[in-house]
Amino acid sequence: MALDSESFSILLDTIRRFIQERLVPAENHVEEYDEVPQDIVEEMKELGLFGLSIPEEYGGIGLSMSQECQVAFELGRTALAFRSVFGTNVGIGSQGILMDGTPAQKHEILPRVASGELIMSFALTEPDAGSDAAALKTRAEADGDEYVLNGTKRFITNAPRAGAFTLMARTGGPGASGVSAFIIPAALPGLRLGKTDKKMGQRGTKTCDVILENVRVPASAIIGGVPGQGFKTAMKVLDRGRLHISAVSCGIAQRILHESTAYARERKQFGKAIGEFQLIQAMLADSQAEMLAGWSLVQDVSRRFDLKPPHMSDPEISMQASCTKLFCTEMVGRVADRGVQIHGGAGYINEYKVERFYRDVRLLRLYEGTTQIQQLIIGRELLKSH
Numbered sequence: 435m436a437l438d439s440e441s442f443s444i445l446l447d448t449i450r451r452f453i454q455e456r457l458v459p460a461e462n463h464v465e466e467y468d469e470v471p472q473d474i475v476e477e478m479k480e481l482g483l484f485g486l487s488i489p490e491e492y493g494g495i496g497l498s499m500s501q502e503c504q505v506a507f508e509l510g511r512t513a514l515a516f517r518s519v520f521g522t523n524v525g526i527g528s529q530g531i532l533m534d535g536t537p538a539q540k541h542e543i544l545p546r547v548a549s550g551e552l553i554m555s556f557a558l559t560e561p562d563a564g565s566d567a568a569a570l571k572t573r574a575e576a577d578g579d580e581y582v583l584n585g586t587k588r589f590i591t592n593a594p595r596a597g598a599f600t601l602m603a604r605t606g607g608p609g610a611s612g613v614s615a616f617i618i619p620a621a622l623p624g625l626r627l628g629k630t631d632k633k634m635g636q637r638g639t640k641t642c643d644v645i646l647e648n649v650r651v652p653a654s655a656i657i658g659g660v661p662g663q664g665f666k667t668a669m670k671v672l673d674r675g676r677l678h679i680s681a682v683s684c685g686i687a688q689r690i691l692h693e694s695t696a697y698a699r700e701r702k703q704f705g706k707a708i709g710e711f712q713l714i715q716a717m718l719a720d721s722q723a724e725m726l727a728g729w730s731l732v733q734d735v736s737r738r739f740d741l742k743p744p745h746m747s748d749p750e751i752s753m754q755a756s757c758t759k760l761f762c763t764e765m766v767g768r769v770a771d772r773g774v775q776i777h778g779g780a781g782y783i784n785e786y787k788v789e790r791f792y793r794d795v796r797l798l799r800l801y802e803g804t805t806q807i808q809q810l811i812i813g814r815e816l817l818k819s820h
């Protein structure tokens with residue numbers, strides 16, 4: 435699946451223009467009011483951003499992974515809250531259905547996801563099951579041809595906006611093989627949301643708990659219709675997500691470099707622009723080199739991802755996606771730190787955007803598998819294959 439190169443190049447130009455003309459000027463609004471303006475959300479729908487990764491037959495644009503990463507790179511060049519509005523529709527919220535759903539599930543859900551009419555979230559994490567996701571406790575008990583769900587999901591991105599969740603719950607015994615992935619409409623009786631989390635950064639993004647108390651769904655709500663496959667589905671979804679997050683990391687690194695270079699040119703000390711000092715140039719050069727290394731990695735691994743059979747997992751590609759996320763998210767942390775340093779005291783002040791980017795990028799090392807979890811995946815795969 436990929437968009438032809440001419441249409442893709444037009445799309446990329448349109449998105450770049452939208453970012454420069456509409457999103458960048460709205461960054462201060464998002465920071466101040468902790469929300470993305472609704473008129474911008476509507477424009478995102480018109481541009482097709484909610485359906486970037488959904489095939490054309492379901493009303494999406496049908497980008498390949500490497501094309502999606504190029505778009506994610508561009509979206510990284512502005513406040514990350516904008517991408518988050520449709521990020522779960524493009525990635526973790528919808529892809530489980532696309533990869534493993536039944537034809538009926540795909541036809542029912544994906545066109546509404548692609549148009550932005552339905553916001554989908556991904557609910558795996560729980561209060562006692564984060565990195566150890568296979569230990570999740572949310573129960574889904576069979577009752578005739580229904581399941582009854584009880585449990586709490588934590589830190590769920592876009593839950594306050596979601597119309598439905600791809601939600602992992604335990605239908606069987608302990609461990610990964612007892613987990614099933616469900617499609618759970620948000621409006622069902624017994625489902626309620628916790629209060630919206632107050633976060634370190636990424637103002638304008640929304641997360642909260644999702645609490646399930648005797649929520650009833652038909653057995654046909656299990657993705658693919660077969661219980662016990664949900665953990666595998668979640669891990670495949672996260673492989674893709676890790677490449678997407680890596681591309682976003684490179685985009686925001688590029689933006690921080692842009693802000694830092696502009697500041698270094700403008701700010702004068704000791705009678706000259708600080709950019710003339712080689713110690714400042716060294717920080718800029720390290721950031722540029724690391725950003726380029728990360729972006730080269732994203733491009734290479736996302737192309738490999740596109741070469742494997744669609745929707746199949748490949749341990750080698752999973753390991754490479756983990757290497758990419760590990761490198762790129764740690765890289766942008768260092769780039770953001772240097773960005774603050776180059777700005778001096780101004781780097782600590784909110785009105786200079788590097789301060790908020792510094793806080794925003796901190797999350798990238800935590801979700802969709804922490805850096806330590808990426809290290810474990812890489813280490814385990816190396817020991818298996820060498």
Ligand SMILES: Cc1cc2nc3c(=O)[nH]c(=O)nc-3n(C[C@H](O)[C@H](O)[C@H](O)COP(=O)(O)OP(=O)(O)OC[C@H]3O[C@@H](n4cnc5c(N)ncnc54)[C@H](O)[C@@H]3O)c2cc1C
Nearest residue numbers: 556557558559564565589590591641800801802803804806
């Ligand atoms: C803003 C935000 C949005 C999120 N969005 C979503 C979402 O949409 N859907 C969703 O399901 N989840 C979401 N999450 C949850 C996120 O994926 C988890 O927070 C993350 O996986 C880490 O889990 P945890 O917070 O329980 O940390 P823990 O697992 O408790 O980890 C704590 C520390 O221990 C380390 N650690 C854990 N196990 C090991 C080990 N075996 N070896 C070495 N170190 C280890 C971790 O790396 C970390 O440093 C979100 C989180 C945040 C903050």
